[in-house]
Each structure stands twice: as C-alpha cells, then as structure tokens.
Amino acid sequence: MMKLNFNCITFLLFFLFSIALSGQELSLYQQFNGRFDFTFIGNTLNTQENLGILNSPCIINTSSSAQLELQPDDTLEKAYLYWAGSGPGDFNVKLNNIDIVPDRTFNLTETFSGLIFFSAFKDVTEQVISTGNGEYTLSELDLSNIIPNYCPNATNFAGWAIIVVYQNDNLPINQLNVYDGLDYIGGGKLSLSFSLNSLNVIDNIGARIGFVAWEGDSSISVNETLRINGNILSNPPLNPANNAFNGTNSITGSNELFNMDLDIYEIQNFIQPGDQSAEIALTSGQDFVMINAVVTKLNSQVPDATIVIDDYILTCDSREITVDYTVYNLESTNPLPANTPIAIYANDSLIGTIATIDVIEVGESESNSIILQIPNEIPTVFELTFSVDDIGNGTGIVNEINENNNTDVEEISLLLLPEFTILEPIFSCNEGFSIGTFDLTSIENSLLIDFSNTITIHETLSEAETNQNSIINLSNYQANSGTILYIRIENEFCFSITTIELRTKNCPPTVYNFISANEDGFNDFFFIDGLRNIFLNFQIEIYNRWGHLIWKGNQNTEDWRGEVTEEVKWNGAISADGTYFYLLFLNDPDYPKPLQGFLYITR
Structure with a gap:
C-alpha cells in the first residue's frame, strides 16, 4: 500500500527535502468550571480505511450520522461541531438539514506535494439543546471532486464530530478545558509536542483527556505513540500503546471510524495535584495524523478571584x-x-x-x-x-x-485647581471722593495661564463660589478705591478664586485757562477739571501781570469768576480784561510742586 511519506522512496524524498506542513497550534478555546463532563459524537464519511494504490474505487460519502444519548440528569451546556477533510474545504454543510456556516476555519498544507487539508468549527449549542437526544446527520460535505488527488497516497478523508459538554449535579466539581487548532504528525514530521496550559490539578481522581483526530489508520503503527507528561496513553484492545490513532471511537467502542478518532483516556496516574500544565507528545514513523481538538477533565474545587x-x-x-x-x-x-x-x-x-x-x-x-x-x-x-x-x-x-x-x-x-497669575491692583483716575471707572476686560489676559479656562468676576466671595451675579459691564465698571472683586477661574472639573483690588489715583488736573465772565453760561469761571472732590486740600492763587495776588481759593470756595478779593483792588472788586497767572498747590504727595500757568479773562 501507499500512504503519504510511508513507502521508502517517498519517505526518503520528504526527509531529504525537509518538508514541513503549516497549520495552527492548539490553544485553549473555552474553559468550564463546575459539575461538568464531556462526550463525543461523530462519524466518518469514508467507506473504508484508506489503502492507497490498493484502495477500492476512490469514493466518499457526503453525509453520515451519529447518535447522542445523554442521561436524564445531564443538562447540555455546550456543543461544538468540527468537520474536516482533504482539500481547501467545504464550509457550507447541514446538520439535521439546518445550514451550517463555520465560526472559524483551520487549514494545513503539505508543501512538497501541494496537498492541503481543512477543518471547520461551529458552535451548535442552541440547535443541539433544541433537538436533544437522537440522531444527528451531517450532510452536504461533498469532497467527491477533491479526493482523486488524495486517493493514490491514501490521504482522502472526511468526517465530523461534536464535542458535547454537559452538567450534572451528581458530578464532582471539575474543570473542563477545550483546546483546538490543527496540527499534525507524520509527513516527514516524526514528532509533535504541545503544552496544555491553564490547568489547575487539585485532585487527579477521574481525570480524563479526549482527542478529536483525523486521518489515522489502524493498519499503520510504525513508532506511533501518544504520551502525556512522558507517559504512553493506551486503551487496549481499542487503542494499543503503539497505535493510538487507528480509526476508533472510545464512546461507542467502534473500530470502524475510518480515518478519524474520537478517543478518551484516563490520565489520573499521569498528572499530579498542583500541575498547571500538561505536555502532550506524539511520534509517528509513518502514519499521517492531524490533531484538531483536545478536551481535559480535571477535578478542580478552587475559587477564582x-x-x-x-x-x-x-x-x-x-x-x-x-x-x-x-x-x-x-x-x-x-x-x-x-x-x-x-x-x-x-x-x-x-x-x-x-x-x-x-x-x-x-x-x-x-x-x-x-x-x-x-x-x-x-x-x-x-x-x-x-x-x-x-x-x-x-x-x-x-x-x-x-x-x-x-x-x-x-x-x-487628580483634579487640579486652575493655575493663575497673582494680579496687581488696577488703577483708575479718581473721579471724585475716591470713585473711579475701571476697565476689567484686561484681567483675563493678565490672569490666565491656561486659556482654555474661563473666568467670571463677582462683587462678593459667596457669589463667586456659587457662580452667581457675575459683573456684565467689564469695560466701564465704577467703584470706590479699595474695592475688592472676586474672580472665579474654571477648568473642566474645578475652580479657583482669586481677588483683585481696585484703586483710584489722583490724576493730573486739566486747566481750562480762558474765562468769559459775562454770565452767558459759557466759560463764566476758571474751570479746572479733575480738581474738586479729588485733591481735597488744594489751594489756588491768582496773580495779575505785575505779580500781585488778587484771589485765593480751595475746596471750600467757589470757582474764580474774575473777582478781586485781596488787598490790591481797582475798578471796584472786578478784575480787568487781560492775562493773569495762577499757582495751583495740590498738596498731594504725588505732586510736590505747584502747577502754574497763565489764564486770560474777558468780559
């Protein structure tokens, strides 16, 4: 007979060219913790074991059936359907006449010959719960046009399996792990090993491991072993130690599951409490076998915080x-x-x-x-x-x-308060009795460090804290000198409050030095803007052109209308038209020297 890599010439060619197959390493897909156990159902589509060039006509079925028989106290938790075969894959099949489209697919390529193999996965839990016990038929898995390229080297196959996880209150508390992928042994690859991680072995009593494998042959057993933690697994006579993958079903006891295996082994003697992983190793000197899924069941009564x-x-x-x-x-x-x-x-x-x-x-x-x-x-x-x-x-x-x-x-x-610059007082000219008009619009530019923050200005601290009654007219705000305003600076989450003091200062007065003392309502008196009620201690003196003092005034006297009040008098008490001079003593520390100038009077 011929089998991929298994006559001397073919084996030598693959060995010399170091051919490798590409696939997907097995990894943890799902974990179950509780009173769970598992079983398999499934069937082959091969009509007999592959015999290569000695094979009967190269045919394959497109459907097959298997029976699910859970016990009355078993409650189905999950059902995972896998189907596989030669070729790039048929991913539109039916389970009990219901269309199935895979959730995931796997592939494996033998690069020397170009032959490829596939597997597919579908979570069919809802369908199996709805159907319950009974016959399950996978159909429309049609590889009839594919297998002629695979029959000569005896790698033509197709089959399906369902991993069934069920709960039963009478079971001990277990941990079930489902691992899947698509890896291989044979085809020039003499050994395969992988780790089953995420285990937590508390008690090894009743520990089991199950395999969903494809393309194993009972007639080929050249250095074929299956080990866990270095220990060879076997279940004779169904699964001899030297022929683990031999077309058998451990659940039904069948040895006619041609070119696929649904095998479960007891492993309580091969693991120890405290183990967190297990090492799986396979060898094959000839048989080409693909591993699609592995299920472990371990007694595991532990919490998971x-x-x-x-x-x-x-x-x-x-x-x-x-x-x-x-x-x-x-x-x-x-x-x-x-x-x-x-x-x-x-x-x-x-x-x-x-x-x-x-x-x-x-x-x-x-x-x-x-x-x-x-x-x-x-x-x-x-x-x-x-x-x-x-x-x-x-x-x-x-x-x-x-x-x-x-x-x-x-x-x-952390929520930080908005940062800001400490403000110097704002000054305005004294408009009388220490009242000034202030421009508050410049505060924002002077205050803010982060201009994404916003400000409002308030007259009291409580209003700033509650963000009420903010000052609207910022450009012409009138206040007494010494007034304190409260500024609220806000970012997205927090606010800060700072203050600014408003102060008035006595600005230089403006002298209007023309008098038309005719009582017509215009320029009837000597007017100095910014003097009265500002420089409260001012004194003013008026001199004629010869330097004689003719009038004196202060905060308490009326403005000068041209009268002569001092000893030098002529024309009664009225000054003549002409030019006069003034001295304005502000008596303010900021203005130590008197202001002086001339003025002109006409009648």
Missing part, C-alpha cells in the same frame, strides 16, 4: 480618592475565603492593603468602598491598581483556578 474598580470619586485640589470596587468569584468551583487580601498600588508603589469581608460563594461577588490618600510623591496622573489575593508584594495566599486575572487598572488624573 477577580476584581473590578467600579467607580471612583475625585475631589478638587485633593489627593483623597473614594473608590468603589467589587471582588468576584465567577469562573470558579469553590467559595473564595473571607479575608482574602487585596493590595492597592499607585503606579508600582503599594499604598494600601485591605481584604474581603465575607466568604464569596461560587458565582457571587462582594462590593465595597475605600477612601485612599495618594502620597505626594505619586504624580498627578498615575495608574491605580487593585490586586486581589495579593499580600502587597504580588504573592497570593489562595490557590485559584487562574492566577493571572487578579488585577484591575484605572488611569487616574
């Missing part, structure tokens, strides 16, 4: 944070003990330790809250990490199903 930061409350200008969190025990098979430690980190610095309060049952949770004070050495933006089953250095005290899912991380940005 996880934690979630539900919410947090920040306070402006504070390093105090209130954090709400929940500890879960969901994907578990045992309660989580009370007082399970929780470590809290800001970046990588431990800032607190707490613990759960009560026992958390399987599938339950416990919520709580804590107030944290973030140390000053922690930056304002940092990662806050809550780590359950952690005594503060990454070490746990609880044996868990999964030790790698114990943390939750939130990026925290």
